[in-house]
Amino acid sequence: MFIQTQATPNPNALKFLPGREVVSGEPHNFTTKEAAKISPLASALFEIDGVSSVFLGSDFISITNEISDWSNIKPIILGTIMDHFLSDTPVLNIDQNSKHSAPEEEVEFFDEKDSETVEVIKELLDSRVRPAVAMDGGDITFRGFRDGVVFLSMKGACAGCPSSSATLKSGVENLLRHFIPNIDSVQQI
Numbered sequence: 001m002f003i004q005t006q007a008t009p010n011p012n013a014l015k016f017l018p019g020r021e022v023v024s025g026e027p028h029n030f031t032t033k034e035a036a037k038i039s040p041l042a043s044a045l046f047e048i049d050g051v052s053s054v055f056l057g058s059d060f061i062s063i064t065n066e067i068s069d070w071s072n073i074k075p076i077i078l079g080t081i082m083d084h085f086l087s088d089t090p091v092l093n094i095d096q097n098s099k100h101s102a103p104e105e106e107v108e109f110f111d112e113k114d115s116e117t118v119e120v121i122k123e124l125l126d127s128r129v130r131p132a133v134a135m136d137g138g139d140i141t142f143r144g145f146r147d148g149v150v151f152l153s154m155k156g157a158c159a160g161c162p163s164s165s166a167t168l169k170s171g172v173e174n175l176l177r178h179f180i181p182n183i184d185s186v187q188q189i
Contacts, residue, residue, distance in 0.1 A: 008137040013064040013157035015137035028056045029155040055156030062137035062156040109144035148184035
């Protein structure tokens, strides 16, 4: 098994490509050991000193470390990922196609009168933004819409990335405002 690595715009995150599907359906973001308990792979990665978050995408794993020095932990991460996939252990201990209950902070909020606008926002995010953000090892999800402000959550390599503000303002905000004139701004939650 050959696992490729890619740098991300976030110097504290690396993207690992095992050359096979990691998860089907929605990606999974783990920021604590406790949350990672539903994933044997994420749990094993959290046992490595310095790992602060694990993001499981469709065909990649983004790992953020709190020390920025990858030279010591990158080989351990590669070994852990390889061992996991060679063991045929599931990546998640849940049905990957079912929606398990989202943590409290992931609940969406918007006024019912804005439901059509929210659907357009979600469609634009899914078709134009999320694929590009996934290439950088992360994800961006809709969290809410209120008074012309779109609230989004950055995950994976994008969370805490120095260029995430520019991505939101220059990229996502301009795109959404182009297609939906009643959007005033985009904010990260």
